[in-house]
Amino acid sequence: MYRYDEIDQRIVAERVEQFRDQTQRFLAGTLGEDDFKPLRLQNGLYIQKHAPMLRVAVPYGLLSSAQVRMFGHIARKYDRGYGHFSTRQNIQFNWPKLAQVPDILADLATVEMHAVQTSGNCIRNITADHLAGISPDELVNPLVWCEVLRQWSTFHPEFAFLPRKFKIAVSGSEADRAAIQVHDIGLQATRNTQGEVGFKVYVGGGLGRTPIVGQVIREFLPWQHLITYLEAVIRVYNRYGRRDNLYKARIKILVKERGLAAYREEVEAEWAQLVDGAGTLTKDIVDDIASRFTQPAYRRLPKEDSELKTFLSAERAFARWHGRNVHAHKVPGYAAVTLSLKRPGVPPGDVTADQLDAIAALADKYSFGELRVTHEQNLVLPDVEQRQLLALWREAKALGLATPNLGLLTNIIACPGGDFCSLANAVSIPVALAISERFENLDYVHDIGELDLNISGCMNSCGHHHVGHIGILGVDKNGEEWYQISIGGQQGNHASIGKVIGPSFARAEVPDVIEKLIEYYLEHRDSAEERFIDVAERLGIEPFKKHVYGDTHQKQAHRARQLATA
Amino acid sequence: MATLIKNKRIAPDSWQLLSPAVDGGLSELPQSGDWIVPLTLWQAKRAAHGGRIGVLLENTDDPRVLAEDFDKLALIAVRFPKFTDGRGYSIARLLRRMGWQGELRAVGDVLRDQLFYMTRCGFDAFALRDDQDPQVALSAFGDFTAPYQAAVDDGARLGSARAPSKPAASALSPW
Known part of the structure; x- marks a missing residue:
């Protein structure tokens, strides 16, 4: 912490x-x-x-x-x-x-928290990989760099009234779990051939009305220049970003309109004035910020816990949860555990006061009193001893926090939607609930395998529908709620934007459509290893589309016949 | 007439803002008095003036065009058409970086709650929007006492600059 x-x-x-x-x-x-x-x-x-x-x-x-x-x-x-x-x-x-x-x-x-810059046209909360600092595939621990950026961006006097909101995400691992390519600036912490720390800088990614995957503006930015370089990127945006149209005001539009090369040239010219000046980071500054992080007092443990193996073979439900919700840790004998905030009947990401207290108690008992929030709206206990996993699972299960669905269809990401949000065109949460109900059977969900299903109630895309393997977007048609379905989106290193399969559906039809898509996938995957997204990439959207709409039309004809004979 | 705050105090204002000619064409530079004139007028008639002259930059103007004129100007003003349009902040920082040391005045939609940021970006004079209470506005300069990041006012730095002692070693390594 x-x-x-x-x-x-x-x-x-x-x-x-x-x-x-x-x-x-x-x-x-x-x-x-x-x-x-x-x-x-x-x-x-x-x-x-x-x-x-x-x-x-x-x-x-x-x-x-x-x-x-x-x-x-x-x-x-x-x-x-x-x-x-x-x-x-x-x-x-x-x-x-x-x-x-x-x-x-x-x-x-009183607990070192605030609500600073969580909205508005300023630099927002800096986000990171939820396994930052503990994942074995990490090249650089990004946490200290995130804190450097938090301090720099907090009440930044020049960037409080940008053309639009500005989101920065940092990843320090080979596998990007922070969705950095769909942020205004994405930073991949990495090392050069001399082993020195630096950042690969992506710019102009984002979701919303015009989803765009970020482009690399700089392959390697030495750490000393992190702040001056970002100041240059954002100053150019602040001066020239569009302010005439809310929907064209993000940096992605400026980068797109000018072209990456021209944007880079302007940034480099501005940066030339700033490089090595005030704002340049020194080792003292970074070490000082690092020294204010506490680290858990890990025990020396064997790499694999022998008891755990026995438990895993004895208890199938535990093994299933372990397979989905437990993650490798860089410290021998430890693991990171996702507490799922997704279960049938509960809006994704919602948590009650009693659950919060119980979760805090779990963190104290099993994970040095620390937790993480994930951008998939779950919580992580980052530092759990492997030998404690079974006990933790039992407690989490009793609290309804052990749905073994991480990475699976029912781990739905959804914004609050029209039930709460005044921007939304349509509700999100009831759609998520209807889908989770339809796919209640855990064996079936596990058989379907990895699948990200994301729901946004409007074009602002808070539910990240563009990067869902299946994305659902609420749209308004003459005052009625309709849902547009896309497939083929994904986050991570191979980020891509999903493609809309066709005309939108009424709310009640959505679970049927999802079922149709899954049905087609299961019939056409070459093995259980080929994921939905892989099949969507291999076959393209056309066959899925045909399967969904062909059938819908037949059904409509069928209904019409029924009505005619009634 | 807008109240002027200069160097964090309410101050008398001898300057007048010269509006562009009604027909959209260029006026003449006034021969006496302190006048803030549009950039286009300044660029067209820069040689022919008697009194003190200041230039008004719109937030779409490039401040670099004034680089050679600093010794001929007594003031530079930057207009905020809406307080939520933040281009003026970057223009102020650029002007200070270019070496402008004279009065840098924010005009237009200038409100109490932005004065702290404006000051940190290099503004030292504020022509408040008419409805602003100048006494309330003066309290804005104390909103924060220890900024994190360096700016024109050369505030505190990140990390060690505020704790110059040798940092304790951390188990968490950014390297």
Whole structure:
């Protein structure tokens, strides 16, 4: 965990007072609605359908058990007893009262938390791989670099009113688990041939109305220049990014319109003025920030736990969970465990105050009091002894947190959708619930194998539908909710944007359509190893389309005949 | 007339803003008094003025065009058409980097809650929007006392600059 020093603490305290003053002026009528709106947004406060929604930052997904307990306290005291983990490693509360938000922020500050820049046209919460620092495939530990970027971007005076929101993600592993190629800036921490740390820099990726996979603007940026280079990239964007059209304001559009080469040239010219100047990182600065991270006191353990093997062969359900939800750890004898926030009947990412308390207790008992939030809306206990896995599984199962579905169809990513969000065209959560119900049979879900199913309630794509192997997008047709289905999207190193299979469907039809797609996949995979996404890539969307629509048309004809004879 | 805050105090303002001619053409540079004039007028008539002259930059202007004129100008103003349009912040930083040391004034939609950031980007004078309470605005400069990142005001640095002692070794290595 990163632990605040006196300056970090003072900054969040000053933020609480600043926002309290702004809120009071707004409530007193001396700060107008239009003038207040961008201020509250930069503090994660939206005015939603039913009430304000407060988005609390979880920098790069790291959490302590004390922080999780604080979420439980906030859910009980200021909300309706639950919170919602978002796809950007944050947590959202859907029912706070505006006048109480400053008190919520003051409570958060006591556990070194805040809601700074979780919305608004500024640099948002820096996100990372949820296995950062513990994964065996890691080239560089990205956590310290994330904290460097968090400090640099916090209240950055020049970049508070960019053309549009700006998202940065960092990965330090060979396998990208942070979706860096669909961020405004994606940083792949890596090493050059001399073993020196640096970053491969992607720019202009993003989802939303115009999904684009990021392009490499710089193959290797030495670590010393991380901040000055990002300042150059964002300064060019701030000056020339479009402000005439909300939907064309992201950096991806500027990069696309100018072309990568021209954009790079402008960035290099600006960077030439900044390189080696103020903002250049030194080893002292980075080591100082690193020294404020605590590390678990790992025990010396054998690489493989012998008891674990026995348990795995004895208990099938445990083995299944172990196969999906337990991840390799770089420290011998340890593992990382995903606690699933996805189970039939519960909106993806939702968690109750009681569950939050129970999760904090699990973290204290099994994982040095630490947790991670994933961008797939689950929680991770990062440092669990292998010999404790069975005991942990039993407890997690009793709490409803052991759905063994990671990477599978029912691990649905979904935004809050039209039930809560005023931007949405359509609901997301009921669609997710209907699909999970349809695919209730775990054996069947395991047989289908790896499949990312993502749902967004509108083009803003908070549910990342573009990178779902199957993506579902809520659209509005004459005031009615319809759903567009795409296939072939994926996140990670081979990020790609899914293709829409055809005209949209009514909500009730969606589970049938998903079933049709799965049916076609199962008939045509060459083996159980060939995943849905592999088949979609191999065959293209046409045969899937034919299978879905051909059948729908027949069904409609069938229905029409039934009606005619009724 | 907008209230002027300069160097963090309410200050008298001798400057007048010269609006472009009604027909859209260029006016003449005034011969006396302190005038802030549009960039196009300055570029067309730069030699022919008697009093003090300042130039108004729109946020679509490139500040580099003024690089050779610094010694002839007494003020540079940057217009914020809407406070949510952040281009003016980058223009201010560029002007300070180019070596402009005179008054740098924010004009237009200039509100209390942006003064702290504007100051850090190099503005030292603010022509407040008419509805702003100048006394309330003055409190903005103390919003934060220890910024993280370097800016024009040369605030605190990340990490060790605020804790110059040798950092303790960490088990977590960024290297």
